[in-house]
Amino acid sequence: MRIAMVGAGAIGGMFGARFARAGAEVVLYDRDEAHVAAIAANGLTVELPGEDPVTLRLPAFANVEAIGTVDLAVVLVDCAATRDAALVAREVIGKDGFALTVQNGIGNVEALVEVLGAARVIAGSTMNSAARLGPGRVAHTHLGKSVLGELDGRASERLERLAALFDRGGLPVSTTDNIMGHVWQKFVLNTALNPVCAITRLRPGEVAESASASALVRDILREVLAVVAAEKIDLPDPDPTESILAHAVGRMNKPSMLQHVEQGRRTEIAALNGALLPIAERHGIPCPTNRTITQLVEAIQGRPVT
Numbered sequence: 116m117r118i119a120m121v122g123a124g125a126i127g128g129m130f131g132a133r134f135a136r137a138g139a140e141v142v143l144y145d146r147d148e149a150h151v152a153a154i155a156a157n158g159l160t161v162e163l164p165g166e167d168p169v170t171l172r173l174p175a176f177a178n179v180e181a182i183g184t185v186d187l188a189v190v191l192v193d194c195a196a197t198r199d200a201a202l203v204a205r206e207v208i209g210k211d212g213f214a215l216t217v218q219n220g221i222g223n224v225e226a227l228v229e230v231l232g233a234a235r236v237i238a239g240s241t242m243n244s245a246a247r248l249g250p251g252r253v254a255h256t257h258l259g260k261s262v263l264g265e266l267d268g269r270a271s272e273r274l275e276r277l278a279a280l281f282d283r284g285g286l287p288v289s290t291t292d293n294i295m296g297h298v299w300q301k302f303v304l305n306t307a308l309n310p311v312c313a314i315t316r317l318r319p320g321e322v323a324e325s326a327s328a329s330a331l332v333r334d335i336l337r338e339v340l341a342v343v344a345a346e347k348i349d350l351p352d353p354d355p356t357e358s359i360l361a362h363a364v365g366r367m368n369k370p371s372m373l374q375h376v377e378q379g380r381r382t383e384i385a386a387l388n389g390a391l392l393p394i395a396e397r398h399g400i401p402c403p404t405n406r407t408i409t410q411l412v413e414a415i416q417g418r419p420v421t
Contacts, residue, residue, distance in 0.1 A: 144182055239261055242260050338403075
């Protein structure tokens with residue numbers, strides 16, 4: 116299988132390295148020219164849990180034309196860039212090719228479907244996390260489970276092949292006939308923890324230890340779950356508040372939103388708490404906590420760190 120990682124930053128670089136070690140032919144694409152140049156010159160160095168760092172010589176490009184035709188385009192860009200990434204995927208996937216997203220937030224699957232059509236998209240949700248250490252260097256900071264599924268819920272041969280690739284790459288994986296429920300489940304988790312970490316600079320385990328931060332998480336979730344119920348989303352865990360706080364206990368990784376704030380970059384808040392607001396408004400559900408948390412993250416994102 117020939118795979119283009121459309122977005123080869125922290126999580127994209129890590130998945131790309133895992134897929135390459137599983138025997139796939141992997142091409143990295145990223146708009147960060149310094150990152151691409153470092154990989155082209157010295158390879159992609161990946162720190163994996165429980166292993167010594169490994170350096171893989173993988174083709175890396177900042178221009179779409181150099182990618183060539185692929186069987187699979189894995190879209191792992193910031194949510195604001197998903198539509199652009201979908202256009203890249205459309206250029207490079209072959210006749211029987213398809214795209215996969217395991218991005219955070221809602222709206223990414225829909226953006227890919229709008230450009231590619233539902234038949235050429237598989238969705239996923241992942242509990243893996245990663246961090247950029249510098250140009251050409253990433254770390255796999257938490258090894259977690261991924262869930263994959265066809266949008267129409269069917270079992271398919273390509274879904275089985277994709278799950279087998281994850282498995283060979285040392286990535287725990289399962290398939291489901293309710294993938295959008297899992298996408299929303301991860302959305303709920305991220306709306307609760309990511310912005311609280313970004314604003315307070317606490318890590319998830321520290322949020323769980325703080326009575327005030329945990330209370331804020333509960334306030335966020337009360338509103339989010341009201342919207343989920345109004346949308347009639349079938350969550351695998353229909354009342355996840357306690358499991359989310361339990362999930363945070365002892366986890367000292369930096370969520371991507373905290374990393375982005377520290378790096379002076381824009382965050383995915385628009386695809387998380389910000390994306391909740393128009394849906395809530397459509398249902399007449401007040402979300403003052405999520406509106407405030409969105410405004411706070413928007414106020415601090417993209418600013419140089421001093």
